[in-house]
Amino acid sequence: MTVGNIFATEALLADGWQRDVLIEIEGDLIVRVTPNTVSSGAEIASGAVIPGMPNLHSHAFQRAMAGLTERSGPSGDNFWAWRELMYRFLERITPEDNEAIAMQLYIEMLKAGYTSVAEFHYLHHDERGDAYANPAEMAERVIAASVTAGIGLTLLPVFYAHATFGGTPPNPGQKRFIHDVDGFNALLDRLMKQQGSARRIGIAPHSLRAVTPQELKALVAHLDSHDRRAPIHIHAAEQLKEVDDCLTWSHQRPVAWLLAHASIDARWCLVHATHLNDDETFRLAESDAVAGLCPSTEANLGDGIFNAPDYFLQEGSWGIGGDSHVGVDPFRELAIVEYAQRLKSARRNILHTPGSDSIGGGLYRQALAGGARALGQNVGAIAANCRADLVVMNSDDVALAEHAGDTLLDAAIFGPARQPVRDVMVGGAWAVRDGRHALEQVAFTRYRTTLKRLLN
Numbered sequence: 469m470t471v472g473n474i475f476a477t478e479a480l481l482a483d484g485w486q487r488d489v490l491i492e493i494e495g496d497l498i499v500r501v502t503p504n505t506v507s508s509g510a511e512i513a514s515g516a517v518i519p520g521m522p523n524l525h526s527h528a529f530q531r532a533m534a535g536l537t538e539r540s541g542p543s544g545d546n547f548w549a550w551r552e553l554m555y556r557f558l559e560r561i562t563p564e565d566n567e568a569i570a571m572q573l574y575i576e577m578l579k580a581g582y583t584s585v586a587e588f589h590y591l592h593h594d595e596r597g598d599a600y601a602n603p604a605e606m607a608e609r610v611i612a613a614s615v616t617a618g619i620g621l622t623l624l625p626v627f628y629a630h631a632t633f634g635g636t637p638p639n640p641g642q643k644r645f646i647h648d649v650d651g652f653n654a655l656l657d658r659l660m661k662q663q664g665s666a667r668r669i670g671i672a673p674h675s676l677r678a679v680t681p682q683e684l685k686a687l688v689a690h691l692d693s694h695d696r697r698a699p700i701h702i703h704a705a706e707q708l709k710e711v712d713d714c715l716t717w718s719h720q721r722p723v724a725w726l727l728a729h730a731s732i733d734a735r736w737c738l739v740h741a742t743h744l745n746d747d748e749t750f751r752l753a754e755s756d757a758v759a760g761l762c763p764s765t766e767a768n769l770g771d772g773i774f775n776a777p778d779y780f781l782q783e784g785s786w787g788i789g790g791d792s793h794v795g796v797d798p799f800r801e802l803a804i805v806e807y808a809q810r811l812k813s814a815r816r817n818i819l820h821t822p823g824s825d826s827i828g829g830g831l832y833r834q835a836l837a838g839g840a841r842a843l844g845q846n847v848g849a850i851a852a853n854c855r856a857d858l859v860v861m862n863s864d865d866v867a868l869a870e871h872a873g874d875t876l877l878d879a880a881i882f883g884p885a886r887q888p889v890r891d892v893m894v895g896g897a898w899a900v901r902d903g904r905h906a907l908e909q910v911a912f913t914r915y916r917t918t919l920k921r922l923l924n
């Protein structure tokens with residue numbers, strides 16, 4: 469449902485919290501923002517209005533795996549054992565399943581306050597590892613799910629070609645991901661035609677394990693032939709074994725290698741960047757690339773703790789991603805960013821940001837800016853010429869009642885809020901009203917059917 473203008477008694481603008489704000493919207497864009505004014509017939513929001521959060525890293529199909537990998541095994545569980553289980557699970561996913569899972573997930577994201585998502589999409593081929601009749605079948609299912617749910621999308625088709633460093637052949641569990649450079653570029657050409665105001669296309673070379681330096685160069689050159697500013701995301705330094713293997717291969721750590729060889733700048737998102745030494749931390753911050761933190765997944769997988777205190781001191785750009793979707797809640801992700809540091813240092817209120825003494829307020833603002841940069845979309849702010857992606861906070865949630873300004877964000881992030889979000893708008897249209905999405909029952913029924921088949 470497309471709406472007209474919105475009036476907020478309190479709204480988080482680029483220069484901070486303001487009162488009595490008229491947000492004028494035309495089409496999918498905010499065209500004017502006026503604080504300290506009157507409603508002039510605009511719809512009056514029922515609570516504080518904040519920019520919707522971009523989710524900068526998603527593997528949608530993994531939503532259906534949450535809860536399936538939490539039993540201890542005989543040989544010691546780790547990321548690599550989890551990955552084997554994930555490979556077995558995805559063996560059976562059909563295009564219909566992929567769309568059903570993504571639609572369910574995107575509706576959950578919207579209800580939680582995410583208004584856009586970067587889908588790091590690597591499930592390309594059929595169960596035998598052959599291309600579908602339409603090579604973009606799976607990618608187009610992701611697009612269809614985003615359109616039906618009404619969430620902004622940055623689609624990042626993943627290039628995956630090798631099992632590990634040095635260009636080794638892929639293993640059988642990876643057969644649904646694999647492309648050569650020409651095949652991948654043909655897929656990208658096709659997807660590039662589907663860009664729109666709520667959709668951006670970039671690329672995701674999976675990791676330095678899965679892509680050789682020559683392939684990386686060829687992929688970026690081809691992307692540049694379409695769009696020299698299109699986003700590029702890559703997994704980097706998530707696991708210590710990956711760092712060790714990269715050192716053996718190149719005598720450099722993954723992030724150091726990328727900084728030395730790949731012209732890393734603001735169009736890049738280094739997903740995780742968990743294991744950084746001091747030099748990498750400083751230079752990544754200086755590069756203007758986004759560190760793509762995925763706090764609940766990194767905790768779930770036992771990845772390690774990002775060097776946030778030093779990175780924040782250098783004013784590095786970062787945002788949050790749902791990754792495997794063991795959590796679908798931007799406020800909870802931000803709490804984990806700070807809590808990891810508190811647990812590590814046995815102190816409180818660690819991650820200060822310039823111009824804010826509120827930890828939650830600072831984290832929310834920084835994740836908005838980094839998320840918008842990573843998605844390559846004009847979102848993440850209530851300002852003229854930004855897409856109208858807005859969240860109305862739920863002042864009837866007991867944890868938020870009577871809170872305002874940054875304290876409201878601190879309460880949403882660090883308090884026991886169950887439903888901090890009431891209404892959600894994407895591109896000038898309401899996707900969630902009064903905590904509900906119009907298609908949530910349809911999506912859930914379809915998801916249930918899919919899960920029943922996949923689990924049996």
Ligand SMILES: [Zn+2]
Nearest residue numbers: 527588703791
């Ligand atoms: Zn990932």
